Amino acid sequence: MNTTVQELKEPVPTPAANTKMRSVNIVVPVTTRLPAKIWLAVPLVTAIAFVIHLWAAKNQPAVETNSYSVFLEIVFGISLLIAGVQLFCPPVRRWMQHMCPIMAAAILLLSLWEAITSGLRWLPMPYFPGPPGVLQSLITDRARLFDSTWHSLFLLLSGYALGVAVALVTGVCIGWFAPARYWGMPLLKVVGPIPATAWVPLAMVVSPSAMFSAVGLIALAVWFPVTMLTASGISNTKASYLDVARTLGASPAYLIFRVAIPAAMPNIFIGLFMGLGASFLTLVVAETVGVNSGLGWYVSWAQGWAEYGKVYAALVIMAAFFSTIMTVLFKVRDRVLVWQKGVIKW
Amino acid sequence: MTEGASLRIASVNKDFAKANDVEARTIALHDVSLSIAAGELVSLIGPSGCGKSTLLRLTAGLDTPNSGELWIGPEMITGPNAERGLVFQDPNLFPWLTVRRNIESGLVARGKLQEKRHEVDEFMRLVGLETFENAYPHHLSGGMAQRVALARALINHPKVLLLDEPLGALDAFTRMRMQDEVLRLWQARGTTMLLVTHDIDEAIYMSDRIVIMTPRPGRIERTIPITLERPRQRNSPEFLQLRGEILEMLHFAGEARSAEV
Structure with missing residues (x-):
């Protein structure tokens, strides 16, 4: 029937065409040649950072600052190397076009930080070490930091998984x-809003080990938002989806697992993200007060020794650690909610 | 080929609690009786509030009448099942499933996917959507989405297909094309169809019989058999004359209602 043919001519993008369009939209249009201000940005800014570093470090012991010099040299070298590679490799060029400005800004911020702390000494010294000091702490105490990160990861994942499963x-x-x-x-409305960290005293009395109570607290922190959002997502399932499914011969199990739960998925993911934020908070608090390992514990331990370089080193690790986990959850969401692509953005 | 079954609606009454007053009841259907032969295509038209959609939901088994009975062939309707397919004005495709999986969902729901997978291809061809099998519903135009909804409803080979203003949201051109498609499917499969519509032309163009309903309380005003030969000409004198008559009846229904109040 020719009606079909006619309608198929409508410029409705197939999914493949659509993703292509999207990626072009997000990334700035690709040029054949990268402007100098883009590929030179990072080497240039690194050079400036190096100069600032030389000026700021002249009144500091060389051992403390040497690793930061090496770091800047490496960044300088790699940025030049990549600027060379992009001449022959379009994907690298696209990536650089996107990333160079933000990386240059990050390095500038590092220099600014160094200028204010070790350079101009505007901030009280032991509490605000410059980037060289923090980098030095990262390197010298790497074994303990790695161990702490590992413990935190274990605690976080067990608590989060338990909380999500129950929720x-x-x-x-x-x-x-x-x-x-x-x-x-x-029950949910009364008990849920209590911050999980408020249960710390009770958890320490009730549970057999600090580890155990920390997992429980994180699970509790995750449980509330995920349950709330899941419940509202399920109960807000469009009635006509359920009606249609019933007239297709759906069993109650089909209605729950194949209609209500997929329909609630966007909501469930909001809950998962809120729960993840709550779990970070609870993790750090639980480690600080009970568990004698993990990044939260490390921060208060380093503070106890007045080693602020290590405090900041732990914060840097936390930032990387938490944002990586967040990114993983975003990736999972993109996979699961692929059907929403282009409909909702958050 | 006749897959359809007869449908008998016997003295059905249905009322609802009013939204703002639990004690008061709105009478949605008052003593409605209607018999539809197997393979017949019947339209329900009437002003909003006349109970067309309620009657359709009762037939689907999604609601139960306060009194009266509904029968499909020899069986009384007690709840929804795959024998009675339903298509709404909004296609209500499951947005999380691709076109193919939407069409399959009726088979999945009944656990028959393994056995009848080949039919999915057949239905996608039937509604002309082979090239869109992996698209998600939000990529589809209104007409395409409604075709997917039709294919999804038809894959279970329903004995009765219930259409609740299925083409109401489409533009005039797409709507006329889709009317032909529905007729083609109807003639190919012999499914009994009950079509709720606001569009008098659509009702005349498609139906064997038009049932005119009036509101407050919702009841059947009269039934008009349409004997024009198929395929029908939308601008033939007989068509236009029928159209005039029905318009007059609906206008009369409107007057009667305002006189009542």
């Missing part, structure tokens, strides 16, 4: 079954 079950039950909603919702 998905309770959330689906509260969202779907009226009796579960009647009895569960008040």
Whole structure:
């Protein structure tokens, strides 16, 4: 029937065409030749940082500052190397076009920090070491930092996984079954908003080990937002999806697992992100007060020795650690919610 | 080929609690009776609030009447099942599934996917969507989405297909093309169809019979058999005359209602 043919001519993008369009939209249009201000930005800024560093470091012991010099030299070398590679490699060029400005800004910020701290000494010294001091701490104490990160990762993942698993079950039950909603919702509304960290005293008394209580607290912190958002997502499933599914012969299990849960997925992910934020907070607090390992513990331990370089080193690791986990969750969301691509952005 | 079954609606009454007052009831359907033969295509038209959609939901088994019975062939309707497919004005495709998986969902729901996978291809060809099998619903135009919805409803080989203003949201041209497509599917499969529409032309163009309903309380005003030969000409004198008559009836229905109030 020719009606079909006619309608297929409508410029409706297929998914493949669509992703292509999107990537072009996000990345600035690709030029064949990178402007000098782009590829020179990082080497130039690094050179400036090096000069500032030489000026700021002249009144500091060389051992403390040497590694930062090496770091800047490496960055300088790599940036020149990549600027060379991009001449022959378009993907690298595209990547550089996107990343160079932000990396240059980051290095500038490092210099600014160094100028204010070790250079001009505007900030009280032991509390605000410059980037060379922090880098030095990172390197000298790397074994303990690595061990702490490992412990934090283990604690975070066990608590988060436990919390999410329980929350998905309770959330689906509260969202779907009226009796579960009647009895569960008040509990959720009353107990849920208590910050998980407020349970610390109780957790320390009740649980057999600090480790155990920390996992429980993180799970509790995650449980509330994930349950809340899952329940609201499930109960807000568009009624007509359920009606259609029923007339397709759907069983109750199909309605829950194949209609309500997928429909609630965007909401569930909001809960997962909120829960992740809450779990970071709870992790650090739990490590500070009970568990004698992990990054949270490391920060207060280093502070106890007045080694502020190490405090900042731990903060740098935390930033990298938490944002990596956040990125992983974003990737998972992009995979699961691929059907929303182009519909909702957050 | 006739897959359809007869549909018998016997003295059905349905009322709802009013939104703002639990004690008061709105009578949605008052003593509605209607018999539809197997393979017949019947349209329900009437002003909003006349209970067309309620009648469709009762037939689908998504609601239960306060009194009266609905029968599909020899079986009484007690709840929704795959024998009665439903297509809404909004295609209501599952946005998290690709076109192919949407069409498959009826088979998955009944656990028949393994056995009947080959039919999915057949239905995608039937509605002309082979090249879009991996697209997600938000990439589709309104007409395409509604075709997917039709294919999804038809894959279970329903005995009765219930259409609740399925083409109401489409532009005039797409709508006329889709009317032909629905007719083609109807003639090919012999499915009994009950079509709710606001569009008098659509009702005359498509139906074997038009049922005119009036509101407050919702009841059947009269039934008009359409005997024009198919394929019908939208601008033939007979068509236009019928159109005039029905418009007059609906206008009359409107007057009667304002007189009542």
